[in-house]
Amino acid sequence: AQKITQTQPGMFVQEKEAVTLDCTYDTSDQSYGLFWYKQPSSGEMIFLIYQGSYDEQNATEGRYSLNFQKARKSANLVISASQLGDSAMYFCAMSPNAGNMLTFGGGTRLMVKP
């Protein structure tokens, strides 16, 4: 069974600073995918970034990057130059090699201070 752990229920960051949201996972699969989703207060789920277990380089999408450390089973999300609009819930999720039944972590609420 897969498990995703997000140990930070809530975090504050100053506007324009960088922030790291932690995610650790547990799986016996050799091939898997890791995702981050953002959920603003309006409630929708927005895909941010994806990392494959065999990808040699860390994924980046604009201000988002994924710090992937396979041996430590961690997939932390780094947001550079935080903006007020980054205030939201963030979910880490994992997909198995076959099928797309994403398993989600409990989420981290990020609050950006002006």
Place this chain on the structure above:
Amino acid sequence: DADVTQTPRNRITKTGKRIMLECSQTKGHDRMYWYRQDPGLGLRLIYYSFDVKDINKGEISDGYSVSRQAQAKFSLSLESAIPNQTALYFCATSEGTGRSNEKLFFGSGTQLSVL
């Protein structure tokens, strides 16, 4: 128009009532999913369907049933609602490649309250 549409957006019901949440999609995806979100627990999979004739239980299927009426429609039913089914419910779709990089596309969610 949204690619994945959930109705209703909000619903308040009483214990013991039967309720149906509906999901329709225009993305042409084969795979559809129902998740529920509870504070601190993230999203948990209730049921999923890889095509019209394929229905599978997820992590927390007890107390729920589903129907895949067509490729584009996937409904979730609570036969006899109870208060601990109060949650935010999401429908999601995916293309169906089966690769680990296949992301989910979510509806806007249905907030259900069972009194």
